[in-house]
Amino acid sequence: MSLSPGLPARLAIVDVETTGAHPVRDRVTEIAILRVEGGEVVARWESLVNPGMPIPGMIQDLIGITDAMVAAAPPFAALADTVAALLQDCVFVAHNARFDYGFIKNEFARAGRAFDAPVLCTVKLSRALHPEHHRHGLDALIERHGLVCDARHRAMGDSEALWQFARLVSDRFAPELVARAAERAMKAPAQPPGLPEGMLEAVPDGPGIYLFHAEAELPPAGRSERPLYLGRSLNLRGKVREHFSAAGAKGRDAELARQVRRVDWIETAGELGALLLEAELLKRLRPSGNRVPEGAEAAFALRL
Template structure:
């Protein structure tokens, strides 16, 4: 072995895996290859692995590994101890290491083992050593450094390419320079290799919203403080989040050790991060809700736009009897009503909740409009002893109505307490609100005037929930 090669304590393990293309949280590894390098020399080891699902055709064409080849191969649990022994105590070196390390960590957990090696990504190392080159895929490293290819897209073949790359860079750079870079990169193992570290360095640790963009994302970040421009209209983000400490929250996405497929997917796809600073937590919550509904990021499950928002309205008919009516946000000014109960994202959800309420409080479903039933006869729920008889005169309409009002009390919608728009002061910003609608955020009188002159947005349930809590926390300014 070349004497110029400086090895870390415990040595190196150059690692590559092949998978079915499935997530880390399933048995998707099909092959593992490891090249161990230490003071005793170089040793190679590899094994096919039986996954829990079939290998897709395109993966078979890429790797040459098909279902027949792995049919009698061991499952990962059967070779977990052998893999553990070859990795334990060594510097784990892989190309796009988050992928290989993430899949192996998850597989070890399922096998009842926990391994926490120091991890070095050769994509990151190549970017630091050769900043003038834009691309650092393994194919580009092969071409750029003249690496000898034996079996491309096979685990041991690709692991051996990394060992060759390690030798090539030691021929070109002083060992001390490489060792310093390795110490720095291993000390910051959580950033995806394709993400510019300068973006993380520029992130403020203040309240705001962050946007993750993929390969084709474009645009510019923004701030309510006008330090940067607004998010680019010509691109769609992968994910939008909020935090009172932007930098810490963004870093937490990349330090999750792939305990969820969502975090792993995000770390593999993100290419650029943008952010919008806000005056505080309420501003961040409101900005996040607005951006998610407008841009519809693929990885956001909550805060999505909902056009079927509805509520139960309790009113009296022509003869003074209480009755329930399902009303929609598009038809009524939800923010200023004092006779609404619930808020539901669909008619089905509203009906299901009312049926549960009827069973819980022994209310009569036909009188609530949930079932059709001949007037004056006993309903089906009465026969099951779940109704007190208001359907056939066994209970007075007034008594039934009082119990209905009592049952609905916990679902009462908060009534807007002011006649016009007000401002909620948060730091140097004022959030302008009217009828539980967020009209905008102003930092000066001109912005405030523009917001008050603009039209009101549609009623939004997520904004309503934010503002109901915000009016209890922030000073209210009459406008």
């Protein structure tokens, strides 16, 4: 299968594994890059990365990358020249791409280097070409299209699966359809100017509480922090995005977009847990953007 002329001529298909979901606090532990030119892979590269911090046990169990495996690996700064050369003049392609892009951009920033590239998200590409399906995560694509992934949750295994997906859609759809889908997949989402790249993509899509902060860094241990705003949702990522969408950025949301520098979240088991936690945190933290009447008792209703 050849690559559709509807896709950009130069692609860098990228996957990163990390110590967690936060693009600022967490670090990269593995990178894989497939550089594609003229429809052919011209370079395959992968490396473990020493994150300079422990990998949480849950992440080690899920991905299979342990502290021992990265102990002798180079830090990102030592790999920066190689990564930059592989990404040069390419469209950055990844699944939930702004997440991977945010991690790479932040790693470059910590190494004292700027990095910018056009981004194509294969989640959005799948949604545009297959609107009849509701699930577009990588596991769903592998199952639906019979993609081969010899090492799921490892950087090269996932990158190879995305390369197969790119060739598959090239074979199944006319170039003009692929071109329109790619244009949609490359559209950057609305994002507050002071928020680090990848932050919104890191927010989970389950129920819980989200908090907007004016400070980019966590406060020192033992010091409390008053958030700008606190809210709850059954879909955290969707609700947070709603605050900063082009249509929603008015009044309070416009002011939040101007001030926010960090988003934190606490996942809950469901709606009731989110309601109870919201009431507790509103009373304790008293965010400046929420209306919390003095002396009022928290009240809520649960729709059954």
